[in-house]
Amino acid sequence: MRELTITNSSWTVDDDDNIVDANGRMTTDQAVEAAGISYGYARL
Amino acid sequence: MQISAQPQPSLDMLRAVFPVGDIFAVSDDGELGKAAEEYGLVFVGLDETEKLPVGANVIVLLRRNLVSVQIRKLFRKHRALVVPVASFDTGSEAALYTLRMLLLTDYATAAGRAREWTKDISDNLGSLVFRSADADGHSTNLVCSLAQNLKIDAWLSPEIQVGQWASIGAYCELSLTAPSTQNWTGSFTLDGTVVASGALVARDARYNELGDARIRAANELRDELAEYPAITVELEKGTAVSITADGKDYTDAVRQVTNPDYDLHALELGIGTNLTLLPHVDWRFNSQLNEGAGCVHIGFGEGMTGAHMDFIVAQGSHHFEPAAAS
Numbered sequence: 001m002r003e004l005t006i007t008n009s010s011w012t013v014d015d016d017d018n019i020v021d022a023n024g025r026m027t028t029d030q031a032v033e034a035a036g037i038s039y040g041y042a043r044l
Numbered sequence: 045m046q047i048s049a050q051p052q053p054s055l056d057m058l059r060a061v062f063p064v065g066d067i068f069a070v071s072d073d074g075e076l077g078k079a080a081e082e083y084g085l086v087f088v089g090l091d092e093t094e095k096l097p098v099g100a101n102v103i104v105l106l107r108r109n110l111v112s113v114q115i116r117k118l119f120r121k122h123r124a125l126v127v128p129v130a131s132f133d134t135g136s137e138a139a140l141y142t143l144r145m146l147l148l149t150d151y152a153t154a155a156g157r158a159r160e161w162t163k164d165i166s167d168n169l170g171s172l173v174f175r176s177a178d179a180d181g182h183s184t185n186l187v188c189s190l191a192q193n194l195k196i197d198a199w200l201s202p203e204i205q206v207g208q209w210a211s212i213g214a215y216c217e218l219s220l221t222a223p224s225t226q227n228w229t230g231s232f233t234l235d236g237t238v239v240a241s242g243a244l245v246a247r248d249a250r251y252n253e254l255g256d257a258r259i260r261a262a263n264e265l266r267d268e269l270a271e272y273p274a275i276t277v278e279l280e281k282g283t284a285v286s287i288t289a290d291g292k293d294y295t296d297a298v299r300q301v302t303n304p305d306y307d308l309h310a311l312e313l314g315i316g317t318n319l320t321l322l323p324h325v326d327w328r329f330n331s332q333l334n335e336g337a338g339c340v341h342i343g344f345g346e347g348m349t350g351a352h353m354d355f356i357v358a359q360g361s362h363h364f365e366p367a368a369a370s
Contacts, residue, residue, distance in 0.1 A: 004194050008199050008210070
């Protein structure tokens with residue numbers, strides 16, 4: 001079987017009004033990498 | 045493609061997403077808000093979100109603003125379905141078309157297809173092949189070699205919970221993306237021919253100045269490509285080696301607008317799950333809702349340093365090849 005990791009677009013805000021950004025959705029400097037891990041927030 | 049007789053959208057399909065309660069349309073654009081009201085949604089301006097009850101069902105229609113952290117935080121206590129119109133075409137016709145298409149989308153069926161696909165992709169280790177042939181004899185034959193360990197972006201259950209923020213595109217496709225420029229083929233490798241019925245251009249909110257110029261050029265290019273019934277993309281080892289329409293070569297044009305440094309390495313493999321929308325699609329529009337209505341699409345560029353361009357195959361079949369013997 002192929003191992004799958006399913007991600008979804010839910011861009012979480014915690015109780016302190018912080019974006020939960022564990023995947024570096026908005027912070028990585030590498031554009032392709034950023035697009036791949038943060039497509040969820042805009043889903044292009 | 046002949047567009048089917050215009051069905052009248054209702055809120056029925058959205059009940060899979062928001063089972064109970066009013067459905068609010070929050071928008072930064074009055075025209076879109078008014079149109080949403082005519083469909084039975086409750087319009088609230090983006091600058092009036094304090095009026096929303098806690099836990100409200102919200103469709104966020106962004107026509108004049110790109111997605112941002114600030115906008116995301118406005119909906120932290122609500123159930124939000126986000127439609128980033130501004131990332132595609134902000135013109136009136138395209139925006140109203142997008143609204144109509146999101147109301148015609150069968151969210152429950154799309155989520156069901158996504159679940160089936162994730163099971164099939166997990167169970168089958170061989171290559172995934174898409175095939176189709178149009179009336180003019182142009183044939184798609186796309187062989188997708190998938191990595192053993194895959195990350196897939198997908199929405200597997202239609203309902204949005206309080207605090208969740210779901211982008212409309214997530215309902216309409218399974219998306220696989222290249223891990224990085226150092227590893228273009230780490231998720232998938234594409235070989236063969238794609239015959240696309242339509243193309244899309246998208247802008248990421250983090251675009252830079254050079255990307256802006258390329259995205260504007262890409263929009264003009266897309267308008268030209270929309271004049272053709274078919275766009276043929278030839279791929280070798282994950283890279284487009286030829287992009288033509290009616291014999292005219294667009295390979296370098298697409299390379300330039302998607303960032304020539306990427307040299308047409310495919311960034312995205314998208315498997316459409318919103319197939320029931322296909323009879324209603326008008327490929328002339330640069331609308332995100334067209335993307336998942338086709339069985340498969342290939343994307344180039346990230347939308348930041350250059351345009352993100354998708355080439356969409358409308359109809360086709362697929363199968364998995366037998367796994368290679370170990």
